[in-house]
Amino acid sequence: MEPRFAGMTFFATSHAGDVCGTNGLPLTPNSITIYGRSQILRTFSHPNLCTYLDIIRGKHERTMIVSEFHAQTLALLQEPLPLLGIVKLCHQTLTALSYINSHDIVHRCLAPDNIMINAKGNVKLFNYGLYYMTGKGSDVSFPIGNPRYMAPEVFLVDSQIASGPKVDVWSLGIILTEQALGVEQLWPELKLAQLMRKVLSLINCNSDTSVFSRIAREHSCWSKYESLPQSLVHLINSCLQLNPLDRPTPKELLEFPIFKEYSFDEYSLAERPDTLVETTHHLNSLPLQELYYLWRLAGGDVQSELKKQGLIRTMPPILSVPRLVLLEGSVLGKRRDQTSLLDLKIIPLSLESLRNRLAPVPVSAYYPLITTKSDVLNDAEECDAADLPLIIRERDTEYQFRRVVLFRRLLEGYPHTKSAIVREARKDIPPLYRGRVWAALLEVEGDIEAHYRETDKETPTHTDRQIEVDIPRCHQYDELLSSRDGHRKFKRVLKAWVERNPQYVYWQGLDSLCAPFIYLNFNNEAMAFACLSAFIPKYLHRFFLKDNSAVIREYLAKFTHVIAFHDPDLSNHLQEIGFIPELFAIPWFLTMFSHVFPLPKILHLWDQLLLGDASFPLYVGLAILQQHRDTLLSSGFNECILLFSDLPEVDIERCLSDSVAFYCCTPRSTTFRQHERCPSKAGLKNKPCHPDLEMSAQTVAELQAESCPRISGADLLDLLDSSKFPRPKVMVIDIRSPELYNVGSAPGSINIPHSRFDLTQEIPQLPSCPEVNILLQNRGKILVVAGQGDSPCAIQIAQIFLRNGLPKVCVLHRGIDVLQLANLLTKPTAI
Amino acid sequence: MANRGGAAQRPNSQTQGKICQFKLVLLGESAVGKSSLVLRFVKGQFHEYQESTIGAAFLTQTVCLEDTTVKFEIWDTAGQERYHSLAPMYYRGAQAAIIVYDITNMDSFGRAKVWVKELQRQASPNIVIALAGNKADLANSRAVECDEAQAYADENGLLFMETSAKTAKNVNEIFLAIAKKLPKNEQVSGAGSANQGRRLVESDSSAKTAGNCCK
Ligand SMILES: Nc1nc2c(ncn2[C@@H]2O[C@H](COP(=O)(O)OP(=O)(O)OP(=O)(O)O)[C@@H](O)[C@H]2O)c(=O)[nH]1
Numbered sequence A: 001m002e003p004r005f006a007g008m009t010f011f012a013t014s015h016a017g018d019v020c021g022t023n024g025l026p027l028t029p030n031s032i033t034i035y036g037r038s039q040i041l042r043t044f045s046h047p048n049l050c051t052y053l054d055i056i057r058g059k060h061e062r063t064m065i066v067s068e069f070h071a072q073t074l075a076l077l078q079e080p081l082p083l084l085g086i087v088k089l090c091h092q093t094l095t096a097l098s099y100i101n102s103h104d105i106v107h108r109c110l111a112p113d114n115i116m117i118n119a120k121g122n123v124k125l126f127n128y129g130l131y132y133m134t135g136k137g138s139d140v141s142f143p144i145g146n147p148r149y150m151a152p153e154v155f156l157v158d159s160q161i162a163s164g165p166k167v168d169v170w171s172l173g174i175i176l177t178e179q180a181l182g183v184e185q186l187w188p189e190l191k192l193a194q195l196m197r198k199v200l201s202l203i204n205c206n207s208d209t210s211v212f213s214r215i216a217r218e219h220s221c222w223s224k225y226e227s228l229p230q231s232l233v234h235l236i237n238s239c240l241q242l243n244p245l246d247r248p249t250p251k252e253l254l255e256f257p258i259f260k261e262y263s264f265d266e267y268s269l270a271e272r273p274d275t276l277v278e279t280t281h282h283l284n285s286l287p288l289q290e291l292y293y294l295w296r297l298a299g300g301d302v303q304s305e306l307k308k309q310g311l312i313r314t315m316p317p318i319l320s321v322p323r324l325v326l327l328e329g330s331v332l333g334k335r336r337d338q339t340s341l342l343d344l345k346i347i348p349l350s351l352e353s354l355r356n357r358l359a360p361v362p363v364s365a366y367y368p369l370i371t372t373k374s375d376v377l378n379d380a381e382e383c384d385a386a387d388l389p390l391i392i393r394e395r396d397t398e399y400q401f402r403r404v405v406l407f408r409r410l411l412e413g414y415p416h417t418k419s420a421i422v423r424e425a426r427k428d429i430p431p432l433y434r435g436r437v438w439a440a441l442l443e444v445e446g447d448i449e450a451h452y453r454e455t456d457k458e459t460p461t462h463t464d465r466q467i468e469v470d471i472p473r474c475h476q477y478d479e480l481l482s483s484r485d486g487h488r489k490f491k492r493v494l495k496a497w498v499e500r501n502p503q504y505v506y507w508q509g510l511d512s513l514c515a516p517f518i519y520l521n522f523n524n525e526a527m528a529f530a531c532l533s534a535f536i537p538k539y540l541h542r543f544f545l546k547d548n549s550a551v552i553r554e555y556l557a558k559f560t561h562v563i564a565f566h567d568p569d570l571s572n573h574l575q576e577i578g579f580i581p582e583l584f585a586i587p588w589f590l591t592m593f594s595h596v597f598p599l600p601k602i603l604h605l606w607d608q609l610l611l612g613d614a615s616f617p618l619y620v621g622l623a624i625l626q627q628h629r630d631t632l633l634s635s636g637f638n639e640c641i642l643l644f645s646d647l648p649e650v651d652i653e654r655c656l657s658d659s660v661a662f663y664c665c666t667p668r669s670t671t672f673r674q675h676e677r678c679p680s681k682a683g684l685k686n687k688p689c690h691p692d693l694e695m696s697a698q699t700v701a702e703l704q705a706e707s708c709p710r711i712s713g714a715d716l717l718d719l720l721d722s723s724k725f726p727r728p729k730v731m732v733i734d735i736r737s738p739e740l741y742n743v744g745s746a747p748g749s750i751n752i753p754h755s756r757f758d759l760t761q762e763i764p765q766l767p768s769c770p771e772v773n774i775l776l777q778n779r780g781k782i783l784v785v786a787g788q789g790d791s792p793c794a795i796q797i798a799q800i801f802l803r804n805g806l807p808k809v810c811v812l813h814r815g816i817d818v819l820q821l822a823n824l825l826t827k828p829t830a831i
Numbered sequence B: 001m002a003n004r005g006g007a008a009q010r011p012n013s014q015t016q017g018k019i020c021q022f023k024l025v026l027l028g029e030s031a032v033g034k035s036s037l038v039l040r041f042v043k044g045q046f047h048e049y050q051e052s053t054i055g056a057a058f059l060t061q062t063v064c065l066e067d068t069t070v071k072f073e074i075w076d077t078a079g080q081e082r083y084h085s086l087a088p089m090y091y092r093g094a095q096a097a098i099i100v101y102d103i104t105n106m107d108s109f110g111r112a113k114v115w116v117k118e119l120q121r122q123a124s125p126n127i128v129i130a131l132a133g134n135k136a137d138l139a140n141s142r143a144v145e146c147d148e149a150q151a152y153a154d155e156n157g158l159l160f161m162e163t164s165a166k167t168a169k170n171v172n173e174i175f176l177a178i179a180k181k182l183p184k185n186e187q188v189s190g191a192g193s194a195n196q197g198r199r200l201v202e203s204d205s206s207a208k209t210a211g212n213c214c215k
């Protein structure tokens, strides 16, 4: 298989010694600036441009570029192109140039070796992003462009003045001249300095002698020149106008009549032997980005390839030690490292090892079958890695191959494939498509671009200062998020969110919440914004109200209940030492853990979070506590709070599987919050029932006074449904008097009248009676304490159970009376 | 992990002599460098990209004064105005406070004055308050004159120093000055009594008096 992409490398200028910015902090390294700026190039997709696949930062300000590659270039063609070929070359180059121009990008080093030709004989411009990504050359110490093809004004004006699109038109003019005159290279014998003088001397041409005719004469090609069709001469003359003002832009040139005069579509710029076509592998059906992603998983490493080819040379540090360092920090006598000069050698990256790695994969895996009901017929289950831990699955070439192929297909079908995406995402989400999968899980739809475009992101507001001081402190270890472009995107998305949500305000922490979306949608701010806008109402409804204390306190009270429900011992201990969630869990929930974990962990955590509802994060919190359960149980307040001041190591995969387990065995009503967003259409599939069977709002004070959560009548009925749960999962503890109990009570319930409990004791104890023994034997079931109405006794008794270490204790909301509504009370049978 | 509190102790924390434990709270506008000061004091480090604080963070550090070992239990709070409602939870019952502003930012000085007023009204009457003009390394872009801050501090009976978390200037000094000024009349048997922190949080009565460094 032929290489499909290639690497090259250069150095960014490093900032001198210890220079600081005005804020006293180090300047952003140029390579980071380049890294952030160049991301947009990866989104360019044009038939005549080589796609940028990756930008990688190495040590010492090294930047490595991975780009689509074609071995054939204009420079390598044996014969000059015929007329049709020249017109086609010109036309395709111009469409590519006008495309990059529309993104405010100028090629600046257009030359025959940067004009690649693909297998179909079409132009593929290469290296068109170098000038742009280096800040128009300002972040690197080498000049950009080949002097032979450079427009004269580039030599004349101050190098600070940026080149415009017309610079490329001149270069194209020279390239066309070479082809039209059939000279391999103009002025082949001239050295660099002479060459520059030569180009500048062209300025002496006047209206009588055009640049083109003069070159033709100098190269003794006059007869060839005279034989050229008028329209071509006119085109080249226009390109080689000395005054940039007289020179048309690529866009204008495309309107020239010559392109209507000739039909060149069918013409191929390079004939290729047919044998090459035969070896086409199924891998070539994959988008280049997937191919590159898999190449890396299969062990591809750009840096080491470049090293192998001698492009990256390491020098013993002793050789780069300066002779003299002055006290002020100036460095003298340092030998210039030759490797820091530009060497734009292009190193094709071989696909052989990837091909070998994927050799066992059957052809059918390249084209998974998805039915109209979006059932996936050919899935990755067949792959050996399917049962391995997530971290390994994410690095397994074959597994990821199947996942990316599948998810690409599913995403193409979104929103129709929504359910299949959810189902597949439960297994895992391939990192390559995570951004788009998240958007699908968040049900982002519609014209998000327009919505974002129309949102004011510029007008200064009083929150700007806070946003500006927060961004440079938000996940800045990450290259993307710490780049200048990253900061700009952060600011715009956050401002847009504040602008679009007048009911809310900017709270510190929103920046962290925004970070994963910017990271994943770095080239698609509108998408990052749309995801953030969908995420917040789903998980953090009302959290960003100016006065959010009721919302947060309710949330934390429910968190306390969740801990009590699942881990009474831990709950009792934390209660005892006063380690309350207010002191440690606000950053957890306010940012959905994005402030407390590094990005790779957040990504995995949110992969799961996005599949759960608004109560899921509570279980994540519990699972985190549980990972440090032993330490917590044996520590006092100070040690506990110190432990969580800076979140300790958490095994995310285990945390998530624990969270899912908690989530699945907890009745939803126990985490009811009045500030949660009302479940929309989707949530209402259960038949509506009597309002008394549902939860209703409690005040924060009430919630805080109760140690155990409440369960709704509806959830209890559901749990009592023996057709659903043949082995009962729940036991009702009826605390009413025996008289009432005997008239009618919940199926399977036991009666421990509240009078049996001594509610005045400091350390409440369980009474001793046969019913309590039954209760203890049923440890592990959901224990629902039910009294007459909302009896305070029920709450106290539940607390006694909790203090005695019984798990899964809750109180029936509104008491046993609600079961009457469902006619569920039966006469108890003796147990 | 579990002994992070222990790691924060300096080698000179011999246990002879008195051991006093004080709650200290840091207050001040966002991004003035509260967390950076604490980090410098507790771990001797400076992070350029110090993360913003949400809610509050808790750290401890011990300093030695002649025959007394002073253990600070430090609450580093969030600076954004919106988190204001949480602040009383941390300063109630605190025996010391450092109010931080950024010498390159006039607004942060104004905000510091507001904090001083609030503490004078709401916190324990004997609370020791220090004013820290942080980022002293950026004297080139100074916006708050040292004299002005000193005069204000004198008027209000505050300790005052210009500090730099970046260069470590006056960081240990300001904590030491506070330690000196705190009354050390009672003695604790063992440092790190479990209920210390909780008291801070739960003492809604605000009847707590300063100097009660022991339990
Ligand atoms: N030059 C300089 N920069 C500092 C100094 N102290 C802190 N910084 C920087 O100022 C920024 C804010 O510091 P933080 O410590 O996060 O500020 P904070 O007061 O804790 O802010 P909040 O947590 O938002 O309330 C960070 O980028 C620090 O690196 C200092 O002494 N000199």
Ligand SMILES: [Mg+2]
Pocket (backbone or CB within 6 Å): B034, B035, B036, B051, B052, B053, B076, B077, B078, B079
């Ligand atoms: Mg802070």
